Amino acid sequence: MQGLGESILADVLPAGQLGVLLRFHPPDLRHRDLDNLIAACKGAVDGVFQGLQRDDRDVRLLAGAWGPVQPGGAVWMGAWAL
Secondary structure (H helix, E strand, O other), X not given: OOOOOOOOXXXXXXXXXXXXXXXXXXXXXXXXXXXXXXXXXXXXXXXXXXXXXXXXXXXXXXXXXXXXXXXXXXXXXXXXXO
């Protein structure tokens, strides 16, 4: 059993430099600025990396993309080795 400070994903996330994609699924079709949404997620990205016991300085590419509308909205985050 893993403690609160441990994560299975920490073993899966590749070591070294990373690219991170934030995919935004808006709750409706109203206009939103992608760059503002990326900036608004900084705390969440920091928190994920802290939870994985990784340094977010390893992120060398941070990108955002639109996904389809989803009731209530959602944000998906993925990372890969560069």
